[in-house]
Amino acid sequence: MASPWALPEQLRLRLRLATIDEAQATDTIAGAEAVIRAALNQTIDEVAGDELVLVGNGRRLLNLPEMPVTAVTSVTVGGVLLVDGVGYRWNRYGNLTRLGYDACWTLDEDVEVICTHGYPVAPAAVVQVCLQLAARAWVAPKEAVAAESLGDYSVTYDKQRTGQALTDFEMGMLERYAIGPASR
Structure with missing residues (x-):
């Protein structure tokens, strides 16, 4: 893969933190990239x-x-x-x-x-969404329970509340980078 779409320093500034754990930030950004690639079914990188x-x-x-x-x-x-x-x-x-x-x-x-x-440099909209998703994942709880049962114990996690899901607005921003109709 190409270089990351965003750097830990960009995430630190977005979150307005004095310092940031660079390894954890790099991992969070990589996770956001993976979510975007999966949502678009595109590599994005050249x-x-x-x-x-x-x-x-x-x-x-x-x-x-x-x-x-x-x-x-x-x-x-x-x-x-x-x-x-x-x-x-x-x-x-x-x-x-x-x-x-x-x-x-x-x-x-x-x-x-x-x-x-692909793109030699990730488009600005893709970087923006990547940073938004990474920032949400950074501040959100790592596990958010949406439902819990007692008989035969069952737990359902809500990705919306863990910051790991793209919003409709973000998907709209990314729409032009997904495969479109058969002809344009």
Whole structure:
């Protein structure tokens, strides 16, 4: 992975603390990054030369699982290397379009793609949400009980109260960094 999206010092300033345990702050920020990556189903950080194996869908358009796509080095279908601009075209939104008269991505056939995707530096909105989530997790109780039973003892924890869940507002801020519609 790339360098962290935020530093312990940024978290310290956000929390208005005189000092901060750097190891714990680093861990809290890493946890916030993991929550955001999981919510968006995106790596976010730049990955160069990533090898993706997709499955043909019988249509002209195939969606790569990450964005933004900044380069497509090669596309191979059934052992045949396609030529960019002749056999396929791509865009930054992760859309891979098969070119040619009546051409489509062969149904259930592996499509091997080598590409570069993600951001060299995390976008400001992503960093902002990361710091908000880390700050909430820092000050919230580590375990918040939402429900408790006595017979056959049962406990349910509430992630909303432990600061480990993204708010609707934060998801709205992050929405543009998630995979969108098949075409834009």
